[in-house]
Amino acid sequence: MSQTPHVDWFALAPTLSLLGASGIALLGAVLVPRAAVRAFSVAVTGAGFVVSAVFAAFLFDRSADPTLLLSESMTRDRLGAFAALLLALVGLAIVLASWGDRRRDHVGEYYALLAASAAGMVFFVSSSSLLTMFLALEWLSISLYILCSLDTHRRESLEAGLKYLIIGSFSSGILLFGCALVYGATGELGFDAIREATGADNPMFVTGMAMILAGLAFKVSAAPFHMWTPDVYQGAPTSVTAFMATATKLSALVVTYRILVTAFPEQAEIWSVAVAVIAVCSLAIGNLAAIAQKDVKRMLAYSSVSHAGFLLIAVAANSEDGATSLLFYLIPYVAATAGAFVVVAARERELGRPVSVASLEGLGWERPFLGVGMWVFMLSLAGFPLTGGFLGKLFVFSAIYEAGWWWLVVIGVLATALSLAYYLNIVRALYMRPGEIAPGPIVATGGSPPRDLLLDTAVAAGIVVTIGSFFFVQPLVDLARDAAASLPL
Amino acid sequence: MLTTLLIAVPLVAAVVVWILPLSKESTSGLALLAVLAEVGLWVGGARNFDFSSQTQQYSASREWFSDLGISYSVGLYGFQYWLVGLTIVVGAAAIGYALWAGRERPRAYYGLMLFLIGSLVGLFSSQDLLLFYVFFEAMLIPIYVLIGVWGGPRRVKATVTFVLYTMLGSMLMLASVVAFGITQGTFELSEIGTSSNDWIFLGFLAAFFVKSPILPFHGWLRITYTEAPPELSAILSGVVPKAAVFGLVWIVLPHFPGPVDDFRGLVLVLSAATLAYGSLVAFRQPDIRGVVAYSSMAQMGLIMFGIFAVNDLGLDGAILHSINHGLVSAGFFLLAGIIETRAGTGEFARLGGLAKGRPALASIVLMLGMFTLAVPGSTNFAGEFAILAGVFDRGWGYAAVGAAGMVLAAMYALRLISAILHDRRGSAGTDTGDLVSGELVLVIPLVAILAVLSAYPALISERSFPLDQPASFISSQETPSR
Numbered sequence: 001m002s003q004t005p006h007v008d009w010f011a012l013a014p015t016l017s018l019l020g021a022s023g024i025a026l027l028g029a030v031l032v033p034r035a036a037v038r039a040f041s042v043a044v045t046g047a048g049f050v051v052s053a054v055f056a057a058f059l060f061d062r063s064a065d066p067t068l069l070l071s072e073s074m075t076r077d078r079l080g081a082f083a084a085l086l087l088a089l090v091g092l093a094i095v096l097a098s099w100g101d102r103r104r105d106h107v108g109e110y111y112a113l114l115a116a117s118a119a120g121m122v123f124f125v126s127s128s129s130l131l132t133m134f135l136a137l138e139w140l141s142i143s144l145y146i147l148c149s150l151d152t153h154r155r156e157s158l159e160a161g162l163k164y165l166i167i168g169s170f171s172s173g174i175l176l177f178g179c180a181l182v183y184g185a186t187g188e189l190g191f192d193a194i195r196e197a198t199g200a201d202n203p204m205f206v207t208g209m210a211m212i213l214a215g216l217a218f219k220v221s222a223a224p225f226h227m228w229t230p231d232v233y234q235g236a237p238t239s240v241t242a243f244m245a246t247a248t249k250l251s252a253l254v255v256t257y258r259i260l261v262t263a264f265p266e267q268a269e270i271w272s273v274a275v276a277v278i279a280v281c282s283l284a285i286g287n288l289a290a291i292a293q294k295d296v297k298r299m300l301a302y303s304s305v306s307h308a309g310f311l312l313i314a315v316a317a318n319s320e321d322g323a324t325s326l327l328f329y330l331i332p333y334v335a336a337t338a339g340a341f342v343v344v345a346a347r348e349r350e351l352g353r354p355v356s357v358a359s360l361e362g363l364g365w366e367r368p369f370l371g372v373g374m375w376v377f378m379l380s381l382a383g384f385p386l387t388g389g390f391l392g393k394l395f396v397f398s399a400i401y402e403a404g405w406w407w408l409v410v411i412g413v414l415a416t417a418l419s420l421a422y423y424l425n426i427v428r429a430l431y432m433r434p435g436e437i438a439p440g441p442i443v444a445t446g447g448s449p450p451r452d453l454l455l456d457t458a459v460a461a462g463i464v465v466t467i468g469s470f471f472f473v474q475p476l477v478d479l480a481r482d483a484a485a486s487l488p489l
Numbered sequence: 490m491l492t493t494l495l496i497a498v499p500l501v502a503a504v505v506v507w508i509l510p511l512s513k514e515s516t517s518g519l520a521l522l523a524v525l526a527e528v529g530l531w532v533g534g535a536r537n538f539d540f541s542s543q544t545q546q547y548s549a550s551r552e553w554f555s556d557l558g559i560s561y562s563v564g565l566y567g568f569q570y571w572l573v574g575l576t577i578v579v580g581a582a583a584i585g586y587a588l589w590a591g592r593e594r595p596r597a598y599y600g601l602m603l604f605l606i607g608s609l610v611g612l613f614s615s616q617d618l619l620l621f622y623v624f625f626e627a628m629l630i631p632i633y634v635l636i637g638v639w640g641g642p643r644r645v646k647a648t649v650t651f652v653l654y655t656m657l658g659s660m661l662m663l664a665s666v667v668a669f670g671i672t673q674g675t676f677e678l679s680e681i682g683t684s685s686n687d688w689i690f691l692g693f694l695a696a697f698f699v700k701s702p703i704l705p706f707h708g709w710l711r712i713t714y715t716e717a718p719p720e721l722s723a724i725l726s727g728v729v730p731k732a733a734v735f736g737l738v739w740i741v742l743p744h745f746p747g748p749v750d751d752f753r754g755l756v757l758v759l760s761a762a763t764l765a766y767g768s769l770v771a772f773r774q775p776d777i778r779g780v781v782a783y784s785s786m787a788q789m790g791l792i793m794f795g796i797f798a799v800n801d802l803g804l805d806g807a808i809l810h811s812i813n814h815g816l817v818s819a820g821f822f823l824l825a826g827i828i829e830t831r832a833g834t835g836e837f838a839r840l841g842g843l844a845k846g847r848p849a850l851a852s853i854v855l856m857l858g859m860f861t862l863a864v865p866g867s868t869n870f871a872g873e874f875a876i877l878a879g880v881f882d883r884g885w886g887y888a889a890v891g892a893a894g895m896v897l898a899a900m901y902a903l904r905l906i907s908a909i910l911h912d913r914r915g916s917a918g919t920d921t922g923d924l925v926s927g928e929l930v931l932v933i934p935l936v937a938i939l940a941v942l943s944a945y946p947a948l949i950s951e952r953s954f955p956l957d958q959p960a961s962f963i964s965s966q967e968t969p970s971r
Contacts, residue, residue, distance in 0.1 A: 384627070386623070473553065
């Protein structure tokens, strides 16, 4: 009788509940009558995300001491649980918001893939060896490739899927090459083992580390590894874009931080400079390019590149405060970004065509609730007070200032000032019209579909989190600090 | 507790007004009720306020973001109480004007207006550096939308210009706030020490210079004051620049004594330039709002004199003159709105001769004009005199420029009066009547307060700082740097 390793099912529960939901939804796509498929899949995947979130919350509570599981291939700690909780909540919001998508075919598959990729991400964030990290990355990526091209009747969607597939595979290849080099230099796969291994000072090792960083930066969509982002975000179905801009970025950042501080702490002087350079590139390219965009999804794509820059500043700080500020920043960022894409999706359904800045005109008066939502999300992304985005930026800046890199603070505030140009442009489109006309009723430019209660719920949740993370910042920061404490900083 | 209440009443009222689906009349009535309640609170609080006390009063403090040492900490000293009072009085007049003008989309309008008033009150009473910054930024949100939706024909350009200038200033200030607060380990103003870092000092200065505005940061001034609805211009010129006054007096002077000394010459020269430039340009403006806008800029230059003199006379004068200027300039913008509504224009070329048969309008314009040109005996004269006496200590040249500024003020104020009231009868507005009682109710309180202050300017100037010793009080706020 062979010895099997002990399996901590509780630590795997957030992943497994999503995987289970995905499987059931996939079966339902075949077995359930066509008319009921949508309701069935939403119910199943929604329940899967809720259960996963509950498990993640319990896991957070009961994992004060990080433990390595399954022959050191994954770790059970608060960082993973924190990220899993965020991922599950985002997924739930996306499930709610995509109810009104009026997708005709691939309904069951859509929800099943959403849950499957979320399961991959949850596994990704707690991976602790090069092998499981790569495995989880492929798991979530392959689900996303299919999700991007799910609207087979739209050329843009197919194009997005193909682009993401090619560039994604390329980046996975780089990551894998880097893993191989690191393994070759140290003979170890586990993050902790790599740190303790000897022979870490040879060039092969450093090259491998750089390639791993580059591979992950593709997923974070940080410049100069961002070129796929605008096309894919624009072409993919909007709810999928919302999921990618939040969940993928979140999980990739958490893993980036985890591997850098767990496996490569000795090389911190090298990678913190590299990360800072990537951050500055992202801030510059993301903000400048976003100003020129007319399509809202494209603009939000570049905005997400620039936010990758802010988040990487926190990584470059390489301190406990840096990790905490990264995790805290993610909360309002995820809420505002997901919310903004959801509002865009609602407008898209109304108009039946892609949403440009001009076609948002009058939305604020026509649909006051969505308008206020979009307003709040834009202000939060721009870092205005009374939204969590402001405190997130402040926290990141203070972390990097304490690390002694004051010039990154200056670049950060200049980038923020620049970003106002396009965020306030959206606000202007929502409420103001140029020219001589006095304010009066603005004629609806689109149709008037019935109110979508589930979508409104998702937007309301986004607003509550965005504003709530401003007023109740300390409890959230405490959570983030607990989560960051599981890293060896 | 009272301070929190003063901040909360407008903010809560803003949300209530915005959410409740009431009719236009009820919405504006509710908003007016809220500001009147605010006035009542302030007056009630003034009766128990000890203006000579050495500690802040009505203070409240709560943990907020303790990891960075940020707290919700508010409290009032004498000068803050006056600035809060200015906000509330001008805010009430502005809301009254909006009610009289019957603004469209009332729920959004009054919600934003009350939000603006609430954040200004919060700004003037904050005792935490970051809280100050939060209110400083938060007030931009309502201003942006109020101009952009309810403004004049070129409103969109005005919003862009205004936001561009202010945000560039405030972003530099944000960098300074982070750097200053993090090095000191706290953002609490009473605990924060001094700094001799010139860059941090300049970051603050940039934001406050844009807000005032001080030459050469004034590019947003004209279009913003012209395109904003008049009642918003009243707040923008009367109250918002006082955020810079408060920031300089309460953040920069106590915590950056070294850089203040080093840069005093530069700041005073810029202020003198602002005063001269603003006065001269005001004299050449073709419409009412232009004159008031640039005169407002000139007066801010003068107030800056008083602040950077950093002595008892200068600081007392700066606070007194801030209040005076706020009331005069708010009154003039409301009057400009009233005249524009009647005549359809504020351009001098088409106005004139309005004094005939309109005694109330003529008296009000004349009185406000007299206050503007600081006729001896007026409270403006008292304020300007104290400032000039204060800045004389720092060099007689500055005082000379200031005195020349007073002469220039007489020139543009008299030109304004005669262009509206006298001259040839203009093509516009010949068939409009005198001010009606609704309009008088808006403007008379402002004039009455100015009259009271003229009789007794010491009401403010001797009750702004503990023991009436501003300079030593401010330097006593310096706690040793760590």
